[in-house]
Amino acid sequence: MQSEQLEALRAVVDLGSFDAAARELHVTPSAISQRIRALEQDVGSVLVARSRPVRATDSGTVMLRLARQIRTLTDAALQDVHPTDGTPRVSVAVNADSLATWIVPALAPLAGTVLLDLRREDENRTSDLLRDGSVTAAVTADDRAVRGCSVVPLGALRYRPCAAPTAMARWFAKGVDAASLARAHTVVFDEEDTLQDRWLASRGVDPTEVLRHRVPSSAEFTDAVAAGFGWGMVPDPQRGDHALVELDDSVLDVPLFWQQWTLSSPALDAVGRAIRDEAARTLVAVSASGRADRARGPSARP
Numbered sequence: 001m002q003s004e005q006l007e008a009l010r011a012v013v014d015l016g017s018f019d020a021a022a023r024e025l026h027v028t029p030s031a032i033s034q035r036i037r038a039l040e041q042d043v044g045s046v047l048v049a050r051s052r053p054v055r056a057t058d059s060g061t062v063m064l065r066l067a068r069q070i071r072t073l074t075d076a077a078l079q080d081v082h083p084t085d086g087t088p089r090v091s092v093a094v095n096a097d098s099l100a101t102w103i104v105p106a107l108a109p110l111a112g113t114v115l116l117d118l119r120r121e122d123e124n125r126t127s128d129l130l131r132d133g134s135v136t137a138a139v140t141a142d143d144r145a146v147r148g149c150s151v152v153p154l155g156a157l158r159y160r161p162c163a164a165p166t167a168m169a170r171w172f173a174k175g176v177d178a179a180s181l182a183r184a185h186t187v188v189f190d191e192e193d194t195l196q197d198r199w200l201a202s203r204g205v206d207p208t209e210v211l212r213h214r215v216p217s218s219a220e221f222t223d224a225v226a227a228g229f230g231w232g233m234v235p236d237p238q239r240g241d242h243a244l245v246e247l248d249d250s251v252l253d254v255p256l257f258w259q260q261w262t263l264s265s266p267a268l269d270a271v272g273r274a275i276r277d278e279a280a281r282t283l284v285a286v287s288a289s290g291r292a293d294r295a296r297g298p299s300a301r302p
Helices: 003-015 018-025 029-043 058-081 096-110 125-131 165-171 178-183 195-202 218-226 266-282
Strands: 089-094 115-120 137-140 149-163 185-188 211-214 232-235 252-261
Touching (some): 003 018, 003 029, 029 058, 089 096, 096 115, 096 218, 125 137, 185 218, 195 252, 218 232
Parallel strands (some): 185 211
Antiparallel strands (some): 149 232
16 A cells, blocks of 8 residues: 555545545646555555545545554654644544533643644544544543543533522522423533433433423523523533522532543643643542543533
């Protein structure tokens, strides 16, 4: 396998077409097609589906991961040889609540030295992005190491049941109990957000019977709770920005983990250290054996 063949495969899948890959690599679409056909002949499998956009096949996904790993190692080697030439790039998958609260402060010290490609994704999907090589690291709810990756616990993002004073007056003037919770409106991230459902069930309320607002954005989710749409489970780092009232003193902790490729890359290692350091300051400590709960669904709350 030749490096330009693997790079052609990466470009075609990342950009979605032969023409776009040709523009990025400064060759003709015919040259891109020839390189991929040659790679497919060497491997003995079809690697891409010639669709719109172009997609990797199962065999192509394996080769795509190899292509991205080689590119990461090549970038790191060139940076060591010529430290002032170019800026290394690191791709990280992260859930929406972490992205909206503590990830940006964690990575701010690396600004100017590392180019970051942050992919907002569901915490269960982040492992898939590691497997196919779309990202080199991930904040994930999965404590089982993806093949070729290391995994360390970061701590837990803590959530509390909160509502705006107007919502408290509307639905909970006589107290928070099963009857008032059944009448009150609930704010959820999307149809797969189970945090509110779990909390309601623990209070003897059937989650399927409550009325709910769907707000599929981390910051706007908390804004909606603060605006009085209803009550919701709000992450601790976002509570200070709003005048919110806790329904009671209970909490739900969602453990998070850091997984990254086991490749020697100074830029990737620097990102990992920054994430772990900020997590130690921001997240709640949990036991190393604690399994992560599923909470927020697609597009990403943990």
